[in-house]
Amino acid sequence: MELFQEALARLVQDPLLCDLPPQVTAEEIGSQVALEYGQAMTVRVCKADGETVPVVVVQNASVLELKKALRRHIQLRQARQGGVQHLSWKYIWRTYHLTYAGEKLADDRKKLREYGIRNRDEVSFIKKLRK
Structure with missing residues (x-):
């Protein structure tokens, strides 16, 4: 080791x-x-508090793969900084949408490029409205 x-x-x-x-x-x-x-791209995820998190995903990644990469990135950062050890991702995805250019990334199976997302584009968290 x-x-x-x-x-x-x-x-x-x-x-x-x-x-x-x-x-x-x-x-x-x-x-x-x-x-x-050139086999991967960086997607900048803008959190509700204004912080931007750079997340690396493969070129043909789906929305679900972006969510998983974001989760891994945040967990690694928390472990290194010694911050909050547990986040409820189930709660986060139930409470927030990821959006790009005003469009919700609602279908986890859809590829990011189908939404028009390219390298260095910014995706934002938007709070879901109650029904």
Whole structure:
């Protein structure tokens, strides 16, 4: 394990991967490499509090894959910062919609490109209205 950590520390010093945090995961390295080779894209998710979270997904990702990537990103960030350890994602998706250009991303199976979402586009959380 110690050898792996040393190799990972050297790897993160590479100019291509220098943006990654010191406690990087193999998944984050894979995402960054895929991004550099054009196999992935960054979708900026704007939270209700105004914070923007960059999420990396594959080029042909679905809405569900974006939601899962957002969840992984937030969980990793919370673990590193020592913040709230548990969020109810069931509650979040029951309370908020993801939207792009005023359109709800309602169908989890639909591809992001079908909604017109491209690299570096911004998706927002919008609170659902009560019926």
